[in-house]
Amino acid sequence: MVSENCYDVTKYPTGNPREDIGAVINNIIADIKNRQAVVDVNDGGKPGSVIYIPPGDYRLVTQVVIDVSYLKIVGSGHGFTSSSIRFNTPVGELAHWHEVWPGGSRILVDISPEAADGEAAGAAFYVKRNGNPRISSVEFADFCIDGLHFIDDGSGQDDAENTYRNGKTGIYVGSANDSFRITGMGLIYLEHGVTVHDADALAIDNNFIAECGNCIELKGMGQASRIANNFVGAGYRGHSIYAENYAGILVSSNNVFPRGASSVHFSGVVRSSVTGNRFHSFYPGMLVFAANCCENLVSSNHFLRDREPWAPMQKYDNGLDDLFGLLQIDGSNNSLIANHISHTIDTQYIKPPAAKPVIINVVSGSGNYIANNHIVATTEIPQKDGSDTPNSACFSTQVSALLSIGNSTSLDVTTVLVQKASVRNTVLDSGNAEQVVMDRTVNAFRGTPAPGQ
Amino acid sequence: MVSENCYDVTKYPTGNPREDIGAVINNIIADIKNRQAVVDVNDGGKPGSVIYIPPGDYRLVTQVVIDVSYLKIVGSGHGFTSSSIRFNTPVGELAHWHEVWPGGSRILVDISPEAADGEAAGAAFYVKRNGNPRISSVEFADFCIDGLHFIDDGSGQDDAENTYRNGKTGIYVGSANDSFRITGMGLIYLEHGVTVHDADALAIDNNFIAECGNCIELKGMGQASRIANNFVGAGYRGHSIYAENYAGILVSSNNVFPRGASSVHFSGVVRSSVTGNRFHSFYPGMLVFAANCCENLVSSNHFLRDREPWAPMQKYDNGLDDLFGLLQIDGSNNSLIANHISHTIDTQYIKPPAAKPVIINVVSGSGNYIANNHIVATTEIPQKDGSDTPNSACFSTQVSALLSIGNSTSLDVTTVLVQKASVRNTVLDSGNAEQVVMDRTVNAFRGTPAPGQ
Amino acid sequence: MVSENCYDVTKYPTGNPREDIGAVINNIIADIKNRQAVVDVNDGGKPGSVIYIPPGDYRLVTQVVIDVSYLKIVGSGHGFTSSSIRFNTPVGELAHWHEVWPGGSRILVDISPEAADGEAAGAAFYVKRNGNPRISSVEFADFCIDGLHFIDDGSGQDDAENTYRNGKTGIYVGSANDSFRITGMGLIYLEHGVTVHDADALAIDNNFIAECGNCIELKGMGQASRIANNFVGAGYRGHSIYAENYAGILVSSNNVFPRGASSVHFSGVVRSSVTGNRFHSFYPGMLVFAANCCENLVSSNHFLRDREPWAPMQKYDNGLDDLFGLLQIDGSNNSLIANHISHTIDTQYIKPPAAKPVIINVVSGSGNYIANNHIVATTEIPQKDGSDTPNSACFSTQVSALLSIGNSTSLDVTTVLVQKASVRNTVLDSGNAEQVVMDRTVNAFRGTPAPGQ
Structure with missing residues (x-):
């Protein structure tokens, strides 16, 4: 580990990032909070950390809950490709394709929320903190969040992969926040890409957020x-x-x-x-x-x-x-x-x-x-x-x-x-x-x- | 060390970056100059280096002096939070706060210059080189420079933290330069954030430079x-x-x-x-x-x-x-x-x-x-x-x-x-x-x- | 190695990146294809990789051929300096210069194509893949591609370094592609900087592409x-x-x-x-x-x-x-x-x-x-x-x-x-x-x- 505040999800001793990167990142956040427990030590003490996600496929079963400031989660590839084209291509043709899934530092969102639980329940990354100050300077950069599939919407069209519905959200910020940055990300096949409440000085730059419901x-x-400077394109709904x-x-x-x-x-x-x-x-x-x-x-x-x-x-x-x-x-x-x-x-x-x-x-x-x-x-x-x-x-x-x-x-x-x-x-x-x-x-x-x- | 031209301030053998990151970086620059001493070796020879600052709190007592081209100093977090709100909040409330200082890859500027010494004297990072060519492609990216406090301005207001004065500058470039980049930085509570003389093709992009005098x-x-694409907001002066x-x-x-x-x-x-x-x-x-x-x-x-x-x-x-x-x-x-x-x-x-x-x-x-x-x-x-x-x-x-x-x-x-x-x-x-x-x-x-x- | 999908050209066991980084990167790409051979494994299987080029001088003799999606090649310095000024400065003055070449993570393009072979033949990086889907999300970031010299154009001007001709191209994309990113690069003294055919959702942002023919x-x-957000400036032709x-x-x-x-x-x-x-x-x-x-x-x-x-x-x-x-x-x-x-x-x-x-x-x-x-x-x-x-x-x-x-x-x-x-x-x-x-x-x-x- 380069420094105590630098984490790599593939090197963290607890949890298996291939099976559930959500649990691994939550463990890391717990470690940060444990190590950075005092509010003011020598004019500092809570600098946060960086969590690196190398290129690879990582399933996310457990929702990541972020309640520490100055956390940066960063990958090495936005990994966008068109899943929409792929899902509208006959299986016979697909057999000849070079690849069929998005890539890069890619998170496969396996959360399957009940609609009744609301948007936050379906979020891969859920940021929320009460009290003061507002949570600040959380950064997401250069990785891919892939909702994998859309699901049937009950319309009788039998066209599940084109419904833009699956109850999944990439990043959901639920409480007041300051100076967040979401940059270089690839978000795909999510019902909601990025949803942020009560933002101050939020930057959403240079992302590729497409083939999402919203x-x-x-x-x-x-x-x-x-x-x-984003590429953006939602579904028809x-x-x-x-x-x-x-x-x-x-x-x-x-x-x-x-x-x-x-x-x-x-x-x-x-x-x-x-x-x-x-x-x-x-x-x-x-x-x-x-x-x-x-x-x-x-x-x-x-x-x-x-x-x-x-x-x-x-x-x-x-x-x-x-x-x-x-x-x-x-x-x-x-x-x-x-x-x-x-x-x-x-x-x-x-x-x-x-x-x-x-x-x-x-x-x-x-x-x-x-x-x-x-x-x-x-x-x-x-x-x-x-x-x-x-x-x-x-x-x-x-x-x-x-x-x-x-x-x-x-x-x-x-x-x-x-x-x-x-x-x-x-x-x-x-x-x-x-x-x-x-x-x-x-x-x-x-x-x-x-x-x- | 990944490569001879990649430094991490927390791994460098000389100096303690927690106590004085300035001395550490100056040592690194001396090492670069020592290793890259010949002007033209096999069509190259002076590629510069990258210096990484992991998330953490680092005091800077000694001014960093940069006189080599192609030096990139990079962190993993701009770490902005509002110090202005914090310093205008009663101490009693602060006791309940999650954190009170900026974070990320954070440099605490401990230089206390005499006003008579001029702006350069109060700079955390001072870039200057005489002769030809102009110093080129120095890059600052993704870290935080925090001036910590403003000081009383003699106005009798007894409102020191709102004066926007402390004689400190984040980055001061004092000689002609080419193709510099300052990106993704967080600069806060400095009397001057970034001051650049005689720039050609300078990029100042995607920074958060606020609660600075200028x-x-x-x-x-x-x-x-x-x-x-910056967030910028100076003091009233x-x-x-x-x-x-x-x-x-x-x-x-x-x-x-x-x-x-x-x-x-x-x-x-x-x-x-x-x-x-x-x-x-x-x-x-x-x-x-x-x-x-x-x-x-x-x-x-x-x-x-x-x-x-x-x-x-x-x-x-x-x-x-x-x-x-x-x-x-x-x-x-x-x-x-x-x-x-x-x-x-x-x-x-x-x-x-x-x-x-x-x-x-x-x-x-x-x-x-x-x-x-x-x-x-x-x-x-x-x-x-x-x-x-x-x-x-x-x-x-x-x-x-x-x-x-x-x-x-x-x-x-x-x-x-x-x-x-x-x-x-x-x-x-x-x-x-x-x-x-x-x-x-x-x-x-x-x-x-x-x-x- | 941080992760199996993270490569550093200076650490790869096959080839010498100082003498021919092209051969090294081609070896790495072969390794990626070998390791990521199956189209669909557990909803993934082909996430690509990141290849890191630390600051340094790297000759490129062998053209890099990229035919995998989600490949990111990244350095730590765009390394631009004006070669045009340098080549128009008398040798006597140059003797006093601090440095004479570009720097950063710098690739010295040693390919010398025959004009008859076309632009692709002179490319340092050649991206091409047939079939479906289009190659996606290849990224080039934060390094320098230097063509070194221009050559005499037969005009009789005896002014070779000002001809903007040498048959070299920095990045040449020859087939349909999606969601590519070229960011933060420095390209210099190439007859063609970046040439992309048949792009969809291509981002060319924040680069320094100057003193190139085109x-x-x-x-x-x-x-x-x-x-x-680029700095751009071609030659007079x-x-x-x-x-x-x-x-x-x-x-x-x-x-x-x-x-x-x-x-x-x-x-x-x-x-x-x-x-x-x-x-x-x-x-x-x-x-x-x-x-x-x-x-x-x-x-x-x-x-x-x-x-x-x-x-x-x-x-x-x-x-x-x-x-x-x-x-x-x-x-x-x-x-x-x-x-x-x-x-x-x-x-x-x-x-x-x-x-x-x-x-x-x-x-x-x-x-x-x-x-x-x-x-x-x-x-x-x-x-x-x-x-x-x-x-x-x-x-x-x-x-x-x-x-x-x-x-x-x-x-x-x-x-x-x-x-x-x-x-x-x-x-x-x-x-x-x-x-x-x-x-x-x-x-x-x-x-x-x-x-x-």
């Missing part, structure tokens, strides 16, 4: 946190990035891919930023501000919505129709500035049929400022239906769909709709007079100029 | 550097991010919280970017461009100024009044585009009394381009005065203040003021004709449209 | 990738960031410095983002969208073009003249919003002589949206010619040039030129009626207001 969820209330009652969040430079019922869903979030992200979705409601979100900035983002091109998932969606708004805003004094929004869909898939899709839908509140957004709406180039394409060809199917722009035609949309309940908004250069629908006696408007004017 | 200071002259005579800096995706006399202060800085940041401040002067800053871009940032809600700090501020400008610009050809600015303050706290606060104040120069900034000015919801709230409840106090937007009313402000000394500026869609004050015969203007126009 | 090249076709036939790329927060024939060159790229970057170039054609790039967003970037101030490189350029466009756009429905563009050059260096430089040149396509770009064009302050400055003073020469803004005068330019082939574009607030040249009967226009209007 990816990143900030709950309770909190402030001054950052979700940046869930949120890619969700926050409620937070202030001062920075959602920046993420590449958020489908499916995801939403790319970003804020509820009662204020004074936060969504900037410089690339969002891709298959459904309306890519960005939702609900429950009076105020004074947020949405700028320099690229939004793309097209239709699911991959056959195994075409039967699913998030249930919203094209009148919901690709972006829906409930709240006041928000800023939507300098975004590019591409909306491309063949008219046959518009819901309700023959509707004119709404891109930005302001449903309530006042004082929102919507300026210099470039909205490009086109009918999609019909793709071949995919039924003759092997499901394993998800990548080429998706990229081909994305690249096939050449001879699309423009689609008639409402670029901005301000509902009657909302007033004193300003809409500038985000569509012409036909495309922007609102009461101009109570909202300010300047249409994008047209040629020849 | 956080990041770039001095001398330099270019092409990046300050990104100091700068969160400061630069002078630099070109081509990218300040991006930082979450800068109060207090900080400024969030960003540039002096003579040119052709640099401040984009995609979230800034929160309690005082005017959040962003200051001084001494003829030119051709800089400020875009897609979220600025929020409200009033200090936490009782122990309400007696301090940065001394500026609301006519100074929340952003003050001295210089030419700068661009301020697509920012959201929230300014919320109860009228009783406006200084001078009954003044109309200025948001963007252009004090000199010409050719600045100020467009599509959304300025939201409101009176703050009166909070309870906090005197009955325990000081340890800083988090809930702050978040409650931030979230309490509901029934605020709008505040009359000057959104843009262009002083007479400044001409040929362009102000577009950043306020109406009453809110933008300037000589329109020498500056260009287009007001934000009003409803019904 | 830095980052995405080829074939791919999607949903990120190039963020090559691309700093290049992509072809990709969708959903996010190029974010990079600091791209000269020289580079282009800072960003996209060919047939769609629905991608270039946001929040700082670009600096010495030539026209900083950003090129070729071959029908569509629906891309370019926002919140800082572009600076000035003249090469460093004597040894003043004889080179990328061959383009000032009518090419500092940014050239071939494609439809792109968005250029909220960028700052500084163009500063002494009139004597404009090509063709007396031409009016073009800043944004839309050469084909339709529906592009160009709004709120602030274009600052000035004549450069004449610098001393540099002939009396030592070449090693590259840093001070460059920074002095950048900072010398004071008394520049404005330069007459075409801020936006829309060629006849391109229609239905919208140009707003990006220049006045004289500065924006296009057919206003088929394109929409609103000029930046002038003072007194």
Whole structure:
């Protein structure tokens, strides 16, 4: 052992990390608490520890419970691969595959909670501490948490591996916390990837959190946190990035891919930023501000919505129709500035049929400022239906769909709709007079100029 | 030892890292120089080394002096916790706390310099090398530098731990340098966090530098550097991010919280970017461009100024009044585009009394381009005065203040003021004709449209 | 050895990493494949491994061939220093230098491929695997790949070390791949830094890739990738960031410095983002969208073009003249919003002589949206010619040039030129009626207001 505060799960004398890494890590945490028992020794005494998980497969049967500050759990590989493609590939094809499971420093979550026990019960890593101070500087870095399988959802679809449900959570933080870091992780096939309550100065950076029911969820209330430079993509039921009652969040430079019922869903979030992200979705409601979100900035983002091109998932969606708004805003004094929004869909898939899709839908509140957004709406180039394409060809199917722009035609949309309940908004250069629908006696408007004017 | 170029401070045979990690690291550096003495051996010969600091408490009595390139000093934990909350909590409460000090791979700075010796004398890590080439690729990663205490400032306030003064600096780079990296660090209770002179291609990324008198200071002259994805928050006297005579800096995706006399202060800085940041401040002067800053871009940032809600700090501020400008610009050809600015303050706290606060104040120069900034000015919801709230409840106090937007009313402000000394500026869609004050015969203007126009 | 899946190149029993680290790593990969031979054992079985390269100089004679997923190769130092300055410094001066080579965990690429063998033959690291699934989660982190020398290019210039040619590539990925990460690397003096074909969810973050012929090249076709927070700067012949036939790329927060024939060159790229970057170039054609790039967003970037101030490189350029466009756009429905563009050059260096430089040149396509770009064009302050400055003073020469803004005068330019082939574009607030040249009967226009209007 390099130092008394450096642990390696494969070298710890108690427990077998291959069979239950959870028990091993809990033993290590008990050892840390035992060794670092005094609150203040010579201006210190509780520096925490680092626990290393070498590359390998480790089953987790016992939930890890973290109640010490300054604990860093670190691996050497995020280990992401697409389990979704694998589970939608015929067994016959799989026989020729090089590998079928994620890898790296990989934790196989074997917890099978009862739904009644709640999310925390299904968490591989559960952080909770009462009292003061808030638990601080717990770090998760560079390892993989794999929920292995989704389970049947009772819908009768007989499509268990595509339900995005299994009651498992990767990391669940249940009490107020400060200066946590979740970086470089790979999270996959979990119903919830990362759920954090009551965070202050939380960093969720450079992770790969995909093929999870929900990816990143900030709950309770909190402030001054950052979700940046992640690859994220939830299931069709869930949120890619969700926050409620937070202030001062920075959602920046993420590449958020489908499916995801939403790319970003804020509820009662204020004074936060969504900037410089690339969002891709298959459904309306890519960005939702609900429950009076105020004074947020949405700028320099690229939004793309097209239709699911991959056959195994075409039967699913998030249930919203094209009148919901690709972006829906409930709240006041928000800023939507300098975004590019591409909306491309063949008219046959518009819901309700023959509707004119709404891109930005302001449903309530006042004082929102919507300026210099470039909205490009086109009918999609019909793709071949995919039924003759092997499901394993998800990548080429998706990229081909994305690249096939050449001879699309423009689609008639409402670029901005301000509902009657909302007033004193300003809409500038985000569509012409036909495309922007609102009461101009109570909202300010300047249409994008047209040629020849 | 894994390799001759890998050191662990706890395993090095000379010195005791618990008592003086500075002496140990200096011994290691001497060993590196001794072993890597020849400039060019078989196309190499001076690859440097890595020095590992395991989690633990390490006093630093002797200043570390770094004069070799390619030295990486790395720990396993940034170890941040709020010492400010702790030092403002009654001793009686502290008795029940889980821990009271920062942690991780933590260096306790025991240097007590005389003020007359200058900043370098108080630095835990002092980098300096004369001659050619510039010292290159020194890296600091993932450890904690803790200044432990602030000291009385002679003001008679008897509030030593809130002075942000102790003469200590975390990392001080005193000579020209190239391709340095400071990442993942935790810096706390230092009068100066990171001070770098004459940098080229410096990266300061993903750090937690807070509760320091000043956080990041770039001095001398330099270019092409990046300050990104940090959590930063200086004391009420100091700068969160400061630069002078630099070109081509990218300040991006930082979450800068109060207090900080400024969030960003540039002096003579040119052709640099401040984009995609979230800034929160309690005082005017959040962003200051001084001494003829030119051709800089400020875009897609979220600025929020409200009033200090936490009782122990309400007696301090940065001394500026609301006519100074929340952003003050001295210089030419700068661009301020697509920012959201929230300014919320109860009228009783406006200084001078009954003044109309200025948001963007252009004090000199010409050719600045100020467009599509959304300025939201409101009176703050009166909070309870906090005197009955325990000081340890800083988090809930702050978040409650931030979230309490509901029934605020709008505040009359000057959104843009262009002083007479400044001409040929362009102000577009950043306020109406009453809110933008300037000589329109020498500056260009287009007001934000009003409803019904 | 910490664990069976953790390797250290200096401890592996077969081969000598100082003489040929390539052979050692290939032996390790063979061992991994031998040990992890079964596709599915107990829900796992192929977690991959981590290979550690301690700081040191390691020659690479044998190309590393990677065909296993979840392999992480990691060092402890990116080791960048400027070889360009060193090779342009007289030998007499070098005798006094502290060090002359890059360092850190440094690989010296000794492969000398025949040009006829193609790029892959000259790669230090060659990743390729056929069949399914795509190779996943290979990671390169925190080490240095040094091509050592450039070679004579037959031009008769007798300036071999400045040719940016040697047939060497740092990392070459030749087959479809998923969730790769290239982070924290230092790449130098390679004709090609990183070349990746057919990537999905690739992350190229926080690297230092400079003084390479080309830095980052995405080829074939791919999607949903990120190039963020890098320092990048190619040679005058090559691309700093290049992509072809990709969708959903996010190029974010990079600091791209000269020289580079282009800072960003996209060919047939769609629905991608270039946001929040700082670009600096010495030539026209900083950003090129070729071959029908569509629906891309370019926002919140800082572009600076000035003249090469460093004597040894003043004889080179990328061959383009000032009518090419500092940014050239071939494609439809792109968005250029909220960028700052500084163009500063002494009139004597404009090509063709007396031409009016073009800043944004839309050469084909339709529906592009160009709004709120602030274009600052000035004549450069004449610098001393540099002939009396030592070449090693590259840093001070460059920074002095950048900072010398004071008394520049404005330069007459075409801020936006829309060629006849391109229609239905919208140009707003990006220049006045004289500065924006296009057919206003088929394109929409609103000029930046002038003072007194």
